[in-house]
Amino acid sequence: MKTALVTGASSGIGRATAVALAQAGFRLVITGRRRERLQELAAELAPAPVHILTFDVRDRAAAIAAVKSLPEAFRQIDVLINNAGNAHGLAPIQEGDPNDWDLMLDSNVRGLLNVTHAVLPLMQERRSGFIVNIGSIAGHEAYANGNVYCASKAAVASLSKGMRLDLISLGIRVAEVNPGAVETEFSAVRFKGDAERAAKVYQGFEPLKPEDVAEVIQFMVTRPPHVTISEVTILAGAQAAATTIVKQP
Ligand code: NDP
């Protein structure tokens, strides 16, 4: 049985990915800050073997300690899904809140690096592994008011390429998944709990569901060793670019 560690499994794309990987026969390490959510998910995944790690990806020491604390049965991590992250705010750069910028860069970029740094030694010693970084369509195009969020995801795109080059000789494969508009808690977090504003993002068209992204990830990580799907962009059917979405009244 293979083991997958999914960051940000308490909600949205990460949660759906944990479910899809359990269905594919993986043993799961699920992580996030909201322990109760992770406990609910673990109960839902039973009888699949699940281990919960509760930590903030921005805290490097906590990430390292969490991975070190893994029981023997969960230490052979075959697949790492670097998914934890969020947008905070949507404002022109001249009006942006630097605290929001810190949150995005610290979680989406440094957080991804912290978890990767903690997990890589376990993959290196076995000369085997598969890392999937959750980027975004926003990492491949900038949109008005998206500035720092787009930059954080552009960093994920660049890191995915760099990691793939550095890790290939160690037997570790790296892929990037770039979703478009997925209805999750993403917009509620971006708009700081303003549910009405968040709901408007997904009105007038059918957005992606987290499960749509999860099934692609499941397919990618279950390919045989001679196949690497290195980069995938998944848009909603009504979406041509990040903010080019055909909405019906
Ligand atoms: P959600 O808000 O539903 O989920 C975000 C997850 O990330 C939660 O499980 C949250 O867990 C975790 N997380 C956030 N910050 C931290 C942190 N500092 N430490 C630990 N865990 C953290 O959003 P999505 O599922 O939509 O987002 C998942 C990923 O997909 C993100 O990287 C996002 O940028 C990306 N994405 C989303 C798109 C969308 O349209 N929804 C499109 C493209 C990419 P907890 O709060 O419990 O810590």
Ligand code: 8X3
């Ligand atoms: C989330 C998708 O287009 O709202 O990464 O930035 S978008």
